[in-house]
Amino acid sequence: MDLPALLVHVADFAAHAIPGADGVGLTLVEDGRADTIVSSAAFVRTVDAIQYRIGEGPCITAAAERRTVRSASLGKDPSWPRFGPRVGRLGVHSVLSLPLLTDDRVLGAMNVYAHAEDVFDAWAVELGELFAVPAAISVQNAQALARTTRLAAQLQSALTHRSAIDQALGVLMSRSGCTPAEAFDKLRAMSQAQNRKASAVAQQLLDEAVARARARRSPG
Numbered sequence: 001m002d003l004p005a006l007l008v009h010v011a012d013f014a015a016h017a018i019p020g021a022d023g024v025g026l027t028l029v030e031d032g033r034a035d036t037i038v039s040s041a042a043f044v045r046t047v048d049a050i051q052y053r054i055g056e057g058p059c060i061t062a063a064a065e066r067r068t069v070r071s072a073s074l075g076k077d078p079s080w081p082r083f084g085p086r087v088g089r090l091g092v093h094s095v096l097s098l099p100l101l102t103d104d105r106v107l108g109a110m111n112v113y114a115h116a117e118d119v120f121d122a123w124a125v126e127l128g129e130l131f132a133v134p135a136a137i138s139v140q141n142a143q144a145l146a147r148t149t150r151l152a153a154q155l156q157s158a159l160t161h162r163s164a165i166d167q168a169l170g171v172l173m174s175r176s177g178c179t180p181a182e183a184f185d186k187l188r189a190m191s192q193a194q195n196r197k198a199s200a201v202a203q204q205l206l207d208e209a210v211a212r213a214r215a216r217r218s219p220g
Contacts, residue, residue, distance in 0.1 A: 006142045007038040010135050014110060015040040018096070018128050020119035021112045026100075027059050028108040028139070037108075044113060047087050057083040062097035062109045068129055069097040072118035094119035098128045100136035107139050161199035168202035171209045 007026050015024040023041030025048050039045050051057025057080050058069040071077045075088025094114040100107040172183040191198040
């Protein structure tokens, strides 16, 4: 399962598993920036966007302090004097934010919201914390897979470009009898003159060489 599909699965499962939850969002922290990647309900993104914009809220606290955060009445909670009243006016009053932790870092947080006050009891907290452990491991594995997939694609692209450049150098050498270094200088000069990447110029040279070879083989 790729990362987006996995996160959707985790959010949906948590929304059904944690008693009283009206919506769940998963926030990932990358390069110091928090972003809600998936949510089980539209209002979750609105709520999370508020705390990211003003720089305070249960999700930010949970990730920064590596601890579970719970509020029974956000509108009256002094922990977040700007965030709480704003989301309270939107009709969101209870929250349970659980950090997604690994041994060496915080991946993000799982934010569970409810419209009513005082929804999440001790059992909901315990259930959420139990669920957050395998969720964090799954997210970490999916992130590693996504990075590996991106790297493999980049390496494949680099190898393809290198192969095209090497073949194009061969075309230039066969045309003019130049050395490999001279052929490379010719390709680089063409790239600069056309303001195009060397790999694109090389591919054009190959396509033209193939077209000429086919034309020579054609009858008449």
